[in-house]
Amino acid sequence: MSKHVKEMGILKEHLGKHQLKFTRQRELILDAFLKQEHITAEEMYHQLARKDPHLGLATIYRTLNLFCEAGLAQARHFGTQTQYDNVSHKGHHDHLICTGCGKIVEFENCDIERLQEEVATRNGFTIQTHRLELYGLCSRCRH
Amino acid sequence: MSKHVKEMGILKEHLGKHQLKFTRQRELILDAFLKQEHITAEEMYHQLARKDPHLGLATIYRTLNLFCEAGLAQARHFGTQTQYDNVSHKGHHDHLICTGCGKIVEFENCDIERLQEEVATRNGFTIQTHRLELYGLCSRCRH
DNA sequence: CTTGAAATTGATAAACCGTATCAAAAAGAA
DNA sequence: TTCTTTTTGATACGGTTTATCAATTTCAAG
Incomplete structure (x- = not known):
């Protein structure tokens, strides 16, 4: 069971407002995301490969972008890759x-x-x- | 004749120190670059297409990176693209x-x-x- | 607990941006 | 002018992210 009750609530509210659905993948990715300060899609892909080997890279990208729209994440382009920052994790640094x-x-x-x-x-x-x-x-x- | 005497000097000094050559393209691109606060390679490519239709995109990229090494420009990743900032331009907003x-x-x-x-x-x-x-x-x- | 419309997923093709490659051209010192 | 070195332009390539689409899942209504 998730410890990230507040963020899960923010996500569900966003999903509700936009006729989107709560899925196993979205819950899994949010849990993993909230444990980090920032992460790339590729890193998360490898990290979650053990928990769910069939989780697709496209789903990771889609979901992280969804988090940005919900205000839970913030994308930052650095070098050739995109870093997704955990907004709640900061006393905003x-x-x-x-x-x-x-x-x-x-x-x-x-x-x-x-x-x-x-x-x-x-x-x-x-x-x-x-x-x-x-x-x-x-x-x-x-x- | 260029109005950007100071920056042209900085470029020439950098070229001299590194056994690089002063070319028509480098002069053209520097002149165009210094007129802006910031620009992408793609934007500059289209902008210069009128003056020199044969100027290649690769040359623009190479030259803007050269300007970074010479300290005249500063690369910043913005969205999916790279913005080249004109360092000599003050009034940062x-x-x-x-x-x-x-x-x-x-x-x-x-x-x-x-x-x-x-x-x-x-x-x-x-x-x-x-x-x-x-x-x-x-x-x-x-x- | 079904059912069915709508959204999501995973696999992969495609798009996109920037770099590498390489033969031909240009620079610049002798 | 001559000769060596660097640069150029065209384009192939590589890595990252998005688009596509059939199959699957969600979830509200019955």
Whole structure:
């Protein structure tokens, strides 16, 4: 039985609103997804191959995109692949990305978040989620 | 004659250091590139098709990657495509994106930029560029 | 507990983006 | 001009993601 009651509820609500169905695969993939901070479709495919050898790669892609629409995941393109971030898993962290070696450092900054809220409010927006990526050179690659 | 004297100099210096040659195509592509804030290889291909119908797409990719190595451009993965940012272009703006109607509002916030620098410094990074997107509902879509 | 319409799945073909390959052309030093 | 090295353009290729479609599953209604 799943421990991810809240997220499962969010998914079911989304499914209900869009005449979509709750399936064994969607439950399986959501459970696996919520255990990670972020994952690629390919990684999940291999990870779940043991539990269900017949689970297709296309289903993984479709389901992860569904999670994005439901607000449970967020897609981030890095290199040639797409990373699916677990939105609920964060005290929403952002990324510092080294353009030299590809290293990724995660960080969290309340002041920035507060200023984002300010900007949004000033423009009449209510923020649901955000994405902040800083690109540059890490100390090692600068030399 | 090009107006981008400084950048042309940077390119030529890079070429000289690496036993590479200065070609008509590289000059043409750099001129076109510097007129934009950011562009994809495909966009540039179509844009330059009028000036030189025989310019190959592979050459565009190779040259834009060369600009990255020379420090004139910065590659960013956006959606499924790669955006090449014009590093010399300042006035970086960020985006508020309405998940309801797709409306995009551009903004600029110095305080956020300053905090970003702080975070980067604390982690030993030197920022080259960044990307900040706030997703939410605009005043009209909230109701 | 059936039944049946509608959605989903898995297998795989196709699309897409960017890179590799290679013969022909161009650059640039001697 | 000559000669060596690099670059170009055309296109084949490789990896990732999406589209297609017959078979299967879901789930609401009877």
